[in-house]
Amino acid sequence: MGSQSARTLSLNEQAEQPQKRPEPKPSAGLWLSGIAFTVVIAAIGYVLSKVPGFDRVGPLACAIVIAVMYxxxxxxxxxxxxxxxFSSKRFLRFAIILYGLKLNIDIVLHQGLGLLARDVGVIAFAILFTVWLGKLLKAESSLVMLLGVGTGVCGAAAIAAVSxxxxxxxxxxxxGVGIIALVGTVFSITYTILxxxxxxxxxxxxxxxGISLHEIAHVALAGAPAGPDGLxxxxxAKLGRVLLLVPLCFILMYWVKRKSAGKAGDTKIEFPWFLIxxxxxxLFGSYVLGKSIPVSKAAMDGIANATTFILTTAMVGLGLNVSLRDLRTKAARPLIAMLITSVILSIAAYFIA
Known part of the structure; x- marks a missing residue:
């Protein structure tokens, strides 16, 4: 009798508690408005990057700064x-896919195998040394890893792929993308001065x-004074590092899975289909475009600009998640670790070039 009364009381209490209703799905208009919002800020960042001074930083960093300020x-x-x-996740993956057109696998494999060996050493050093410094400085481990990958491989694209x-x-x-853009710009300008x-x-x-700077754009900026052959x-050399992004991602997948093995919680790792x-x-850009399908330089430049704009749009969505209060507390130590790594990497690369 007592247990029945307790059960009845429990049922009454549950009935009195407000039931959680599922959040309504956003309307198509609001969904499109969110995408349009990121596109507009990306466009403003793109225009700002054409202004003298800001052109050294690039559209990604400009758009992120605008988003953070907003x-x-x-x-x-x-x-x-x-x-x-949607912009920050789907556009990001789509931009990485299009980024593959910048990588001519045929040229790397036939002309850059010697450079590829040096690229492997650069990537391994940049990641391992940055992570080691980050531990010494007690920095945010996730951000340190992203900066190590961005420094070693290909800047923002690598960070977006590994994230x-x-x-x-x-x-x-x-x-991470903002720091890479800023530091890489400073280093590339320093190279041209030296x-x-x-x-x-x-x-x-x-x-x-090619083996020491962060982004392809930074390599192009620094390499231009060396003439067409030097550039x-x-x-x-830079494209070799881009090629190594794919095996690196699979190595990181294995590492994350091993690290999370035996721990409570969700250890499932989503396969990065965008890498396929x-x-x-x-492969399409290396063996089909320009051969079976003739494509003008203007068309390829247009595709490259579209890829950059899509990636910039995604960066706006990410930038809106940044809190300046958190930035002050969590970015300083990873930045120091990355700067030390970048300086040592530049000095070491100078002697193996």
Missing amino acids: RQFLGYPEKIRAGIQ PIIKAKDEDTAI RPFLPLSAIDYGIWS AIALL GFILMS
């Missing part, structure tokens, strides 16, 4: 969150730039 002063636009998240594998926060991804004073041939200078070898698209686009 968040701090006007808050996160919650009503259109679904569209913003979902190591389950990094959107905020860390945006901060070029006339260095006892390096155009080819050696190009190799040095070509610089880009070839990246490989297919690389």
Whole structure:
């Protein structure tokens, strides 16, 4: 009798508690508004990057800064969150797939195998040394890993590809991309200033730039003073590092799975299907475009610009997740670790170029 009364009382209490209703799905209009919002800010960042001075930083960093400032002063636009998240996740993966067109696998495999061996050493050093420094400095481990990968491989594209594998926060991804853009720009400008004073041939200078700088854009900026031959070898060395992004992602998948084995919680790692698209686009660009299908330089430049704009749009969505208060507390130590790594990497690469 007592147990029946207790059961009845329990049922009454449950009935009195408010039932949680599932959140309504956003309307198509709000969803499209969120996407349009990121596109507009990306366009503003793109225009700003054409202004002298800002052109050294690039559209990605400009758009992220605008998004961060918007968040701090006007808050996160919650009503259109679904569209913003679509941009930050789906556009990001789509941009990585299109990024594969920049990688000419045929040229790397036939002309850059010697450079590829040096690229492997550069990537291994950049990641391992940055992570080691990050532990010494007690820095945010996820952000340190992203910066190590961005420094070693290919900047923002590498950070975007690795982020979902190591389950990094959107905020860390945006901060990492912003830091890479800023530091890489400073280093590339420094290279161009040092070029006339260095006892390096155009080819050696190009190799040095290609195996040590962060983004393809940074390599192009620094390699230009070396002339067409120096720039070509610089880009070839850089493309080798881009090629190594694919095996690196699978190595990181294995590492994350091993690290999380035996721990409570969700240890499932989503397979990065966009990497398959990246490989297919690389093969398509290497062996079909320009051969079976003739394509003009203007068309390829248009595709490259579209890829950059899509990636910039995704960065806006990520930038809106950044809190300046958290940035002050969590970005300083990873930045120091990355700066030390970048300086040592530049010095070491100088002697192996």
